[in-house]
Amino acid sequence: MYNLETMEDNIYYIEKEDSNPEDYLTYFKDYYLPIVGGKAFLLYISFKNMLNQKISENNLISLLSLSKTDFLYARQILEGIGLISTFKNNNNFLILLNPVLPPSVFFNKKHLCSALLTSLDNNQKEYDKIVEKYKVKYELSNYENVSASFLDIYNIEMKKEDNNNYRISLKSDNSENNFSFSIFLKELKKNSQITPKMLKDSDQEKIEYLANLYGVNELEMARYITFFYNLLEKEHPINYNDLEQEIIKNSTVSQIKFNNIDNNKTKKIKSNNELIKYYQSISPLNFLRETLNGKEPSNFEKNIIMMLSNTYHFSSDMIVAILDYALKKDKNRLFKNNIESYSDALIRNGVNDIYTLLENLYNEKTIKEVYKEKNDSIKEKEKKEEQLNLFDYNDNNINVVIPSDEEDFDI
DSSP, X not given: OBOTTTOSBOOXXXXXXXXXXXXHHHHIIIIIHHHHHHHHHHHHHHHHHTTTOOXXXXXXXXXXXXXXXXXXXXXXXXXXXXXXXXXXXXXXXXXXXXXXXXXXXXXXXXXXXXXXXXXXXXOHHHHHHHHHHTSOSSOOTTOOOOOOOHHHHEEEEEOSSOTTOEEEEEOOOOXXXXXXXXXXXXXXXXXXXXXXXXXXXXXXXXXXXXXXXXXXXXXXXXXXHHHHBOXXXXXXXXXXXXXXXXXXXXXXXXXXXXXXXXXXXXXXXXXXXXHHHHHHHSOHXXXXXXXXXXXXXXXXXXXXXXXXXXXXXXXXXXXXXXXXXXXXXXXXXXXXXXXXXXXXXXXXXXXXXXXXXXXXXTTTOOHHHHHHHXXXXXXXXXXXXHHHTTEEEETTEEEEOOOOTTSOOOO
């Protein structure tokens, strides 16, 4: 996969989760052993070494060189701490070994943390050392969890003959990836001197992605690649940004989609409010271009606009207002899931024009207050610029504006 904005390879950072089975001894030694003690530790290790075996209690006690009292107490400690579960049937005991909890789970259980601190004679420094050792090494606050859920991958259907049972089936790939790269290569060979060896694996991914996104068939894509392939450029012979823009211009599907967004009719409201006037004066794409300082919006951002237009049927000014709200709310980033949540709430509340949309988005705040916040932020920015301009650097001369004695300044 590659980044939709830059058409470059995505980078994967691989980190180790703390639940790997091979670490259980380290975990046990660091934060279970102080709680359970050496005898219970010995018993747990012995149980692990005797999996799928049967042994009499007396032989087990003799093997461990423990008294019966010590054996029973150690077993109960392991049960109480959750490392084993014991089941009895007459004179037969079944011991089920439970896994050692990884740090991410252990240190979120207050009773276990308290037991560990107590076993360390309430030595907070020693306890903190253990916690610090297993502190998560990677930071996820700036990341969005994009992992697929069970329901994303599987269909769940209730069986007609038995309401208590369900039929689980793997979902088929619903993406419309009908583009055949092999047929494309044949068409490319017919129409140009470009051979399959001249294309890399990354080229295949990007070509297939663009073809499926914009509905370009194999023959059309072969013509595009022929036109954009630079024989003199060895490392990156295809400029995919230019290629995509050309496809957007020429593709019938793309023209329908993007023209529909920009030409969505707005319900004009007579208002002296400058914010509403602004939303009604600019298209969603141009709003993003303006927000991104002239940079072309990414495919991801364009798809969000298409969703707001084609799925939720918001007018152009309403889309701009939602994008503006989402950027403020999510620190100048657009998250599809968040925007879907905002849109669902607006639909449920029967929003049908820019005025009611703003009232819903900002809850108790009036549009005047929202606009005042916008003006205040602009004034704050201007104030900071004025402060920076106190120092004028002209050639080698520095002109410092010195405040009068009458003014008070915070230090």
